[in-house]
Amino acid sequence: MATRQDNTISNIKTLNYDSVIVGGGGSGMRAALQLAEGGMNVAVITKVFPTRSHTVAAQGGIGASLGNMSDDNWHFHFYDTVKGSDWLGDQDAIEFMCREAPKVVYELEHMGMPFDRNPDGTIYQRPFGGHTSNYGEKAVQRACAAADRTGHALLHTLYQKNLEAGTEFFIEWIALDLIKDEKGDINGVVAIDQETGTVAVFQATNTILATGGAGRIFAASTNAYINTGDGLGMAVRAGIPLQDMEFWQFHPTGVFGAGVLLTEGCRGEGAILRNKDGEAFMERYAPTVKDLAPRDLVSRSMDQEIKEGRGCGPNGDHIVMDMTHLGVDTIMKRLPSVFEIGKNFANVDITKEPIPVIPTIHYMMGGIPTTINGQVIVPDLEGPVDEEGLYTEGKIVKGLYAIGECACVSVHGANRLGTNSLLDLVVFGRAAGKHIIDNFSSSDHNYHPMNPRVLDFTMNRLNKLQQSTQGYNAQDVADEIRATMQKHASVFRTQALMDEGVEKLLALQEKVDNIHLADKSQVFNTARIEALEVANLYEVAKATMLSASKRHECRGAHTVLDYERPEDDAVAPNGRNDNEWMKHTIWYSEGNKIIYKPVRKVPLTVDYVEPKVRVY
Numbered sequence: 001m002a003t004r005q006d007n008t009i010s011n012i013k014t015l016n017y018d019s020v021i022v023g024g025g026g027s028g029m030r031a032a033l034q035l036a037e038g039g040m041n042v043a044v045i046t047k048v049f050p051t052r053s054h055t056v057a058a059q060g061g062i063g064a065s066l067g068n069m070s071d072d073n074w075h076f077h078f079y080d081t082v083k084g085s086d087w088l089g090d091q092d093a094i095e096f097m098c099r100e101a102p103k104v105v106y107e108l109e110h111m112g113m114p115f116d117r118n119p120d121g122t123i124y125q126r127p128f129g130g131h132t133s134n135y136g137e138k139a140v141q142r143a144c145a146a147a148d149r150t151g152h153a154l155l156h157t158l159y160q161k162n163l164e165a166g167t168e169f170f171i172e173w174i175a176l177d178l179i180k181d182e183k184g185d186i187n188g189v190v191a192i193d194q195e196t197g198t199v200a201v202f203q204a205t206n207t208i209l210a211t212g213g214a215g216r217i218f219a220a221s222t223n224a225y226i227n228t229g230d231g232l233g234m235a236v237r238a239g240i241p242l243q244d245m246e247f248w249q250f251h252p253t254g255v256f257g258a259g260v261l262l263t264e265g266c267r268g269e270g271a272i273l274r275n276k277d278g279e280a281f282m283e284r285y286a287p288t289v290k291d292l293a294p295r296d297l298v299s300r301s302m303d304q305e306i307k308e309g310r311g312c313g314p315n316g317d318h319i320v321m322d323m324t325h326l327g328v329d330t331i332m333k334r335l336p337s338v339f340e341i342g343k344n345f346a347n348v349d350i351t352k353e354p355i356p357v358i359p360t361i362h363y364m365m366g367g368i369p370t371t372i373n374g375q376v377i378v379p380d381l382e383g384p385v386d387e388e389g390l391y392t393e394g395k396i397v398k399g400l401y402a403i404g405e406c407a408c409v410s411v412h413g414a415n416r417l418g419t420n421s422l423l424d425l426v427v428f429g430r431a432a433g434k435h436i437i438d439n440f441s442s443s444d445h446n447y448h449p450m451n452p453r454v455l456d457f458t459m460n461r462l463n464k465l466q467q468s469t470q471g472y473n474a475q476d477v478a479d480e481i482r483a484t485m486q487k488h489a490s491v492f493r494t495q496a497l498m499d500e501g502v503e504k505l506l507a508l509q510e511k512v513d514n515i516h517l518a519d520k521s522q523v524f525n526t527a528r529i530e531a532l533e534v535a536n537l538y539e540v541a542k543a544t545m546l547s548a549s550k551r552h553e554c555r556g557a558h559t560v561l562d563y564e565r566p567e568d569d570a571v572a573p574n575g576r577n578d579n580e581w582m583k584h585t586i587w588y589s590e591g592n593k594i595i596y597k598p599v600r601k602v603p604l605t606v607d608y609v610e611p612k613v614r615v616y
């Protein structure tokens, strides 16, 4: 397939594709593969070489109820995911994902993904937090793993299959903005080539955002430096709102002081969290599954131990994870990267001593609202509202899809279960590709001239930076955003802290708008890219803080101390208020407007899982 250069707009190169995908991570490459194999002309634009996308860092596994090593089926997986989401996930989407899981994992196996094996040749599966057998009875082995490098194996497999299928990659290109026509439909993206500073237009019948997470809005994060929420910023600048952004997952075991992740697979293999007295304290908080409780609960429990004076170290400011009893053989076979991380980032030999850990920001449950097919959908503000004032109807944004961590389907609701993200990438990447193939034909003639003015917005942004003679340093502004988020939207929140956070963030607008780019060169100007990223970080941070400050309850990862939990239950997510708050937040950047839409409560084929208290 040749790259087709069809035209120029204001001397800017225009490339024409059936589909353009922004992001070469697990979700982007799974969608690209579906499309390329279906005969579509596909371009993948990516900030970094595809196999360096954050998916490569995923360690623990991909969830699917294969039942290779314990009694399992998709109904259990469905139930666990609904419960994990604290009943904010949409049950039709969750059913879809859990039912598709075995199929998509076997597809990966057949593509050649090198999973670990059991003696009988089947895929090795390890236990993971919140995944249970028989509706919460005991932990189940559901995480399909390739040692502690599952994302690495997944990404390399998908990259190779894409090369075979003829997907075109634009590597170290940065997408800047969506192109929206007069009708509000999306016609592609404007992007810049880092190597040369060249700007180009990618025109496409369908555009897929697959830009991953935005964990870099926090100061301490397990996320790669590239996770700056660009896709969310692009959507917001095109007038698209973001959903459920108050829900951010803290992973219990970031290396203390470094942020680097130690996979939940450690606890899956038997690691134990201990306080300064050596106590395996999770037994008190989650008597049934103990250290394998979901992440929101474990993170809160750790914080609670520290708060009550049982933290480890001279300052009592962290917890330790003990793997010494697992044995050198298991560690070297199942957790070789964790061993390396221990040595390099904590100077600890995990086979001999416990490693200091702390809850660290890890995953964004919210994102760009989509349907089960990945189509971006926004509330119909002219449509009906129900008796609770919720917007019940949605409008598809034509030509635009979102998949992976940047999207909110919503399968993770208020708290994601480990291994369900890799699953989400492949299930919904594939579904979006299939939907496009089923609804659009590949055509060499779909080019229609664009109004040159579509570029004005982006060119103005670029020129403003290029012509800046004074203003604020991009990194300083980004650091201010991060410090604010870290302080005001952490594991335990209070209304006062969040309200103050909103004020601080809104006061940063002037700085965000007036960044000074000192280095004006064209070739590999990373300072320019960092300056452009600040606008995206800022939108994601505002979405998070404003949505959080308006949700007056505790649910999943959003724990606000003002909204009472029963005294006898210090960390279970009570203070949840289903009567008033079982609804999705929708935040618009313009005017920081917030509206709500209903949670979808009707699964596809099974009965609704009624809400109850989440105990583990």
Ligand SMILES: Cc1cc2nc3c(=O)[nH]c(=O)nc-3n(C[C@H](O)[C@H](O)[C@H](O)COP(=O)(O)OP(=O)(O)OC[C@H]3O[C@@H](n4cnc5c(N)ncnc54)[C@H](O)[C@@H]3O)c2cc1C
Binding pocket: 022, 023, 024, 025, 026, 027, 028, 045, 046, 047, 048, 049, 050, 053, 054, 055, 056, 057, 058, 059, 060, 061, 062, 063, 150, 151, 173, 174, 175, 176, 210, 211, 212, 213, 222, 223, 224, 226, 230, 231, 261, 263, 362, 363, 403, 404, 405, 406, 418, 419, 420, 421, 422, 423, 425
């Ligand atoms: C350390 C770590 C371990 C994890 N372990 C697990 C696990 O074991 N199991 C699990 O289920 N989940 C895990 N997760 C979560 C999961 O890995 C991520 O949610 C998932 O990989 C995100 O995939 P993605 O396809 O959405 O995006 P990513 O893999 O993050 O890829 C984003 C892509 O977008 C591109 N991009 C971004 N902005 C632009 C732009 N402006 N222009 C062009 N390209 C752009 C990037 O270059 C990249 O190719 C882990 C996450 C982390 C951080």
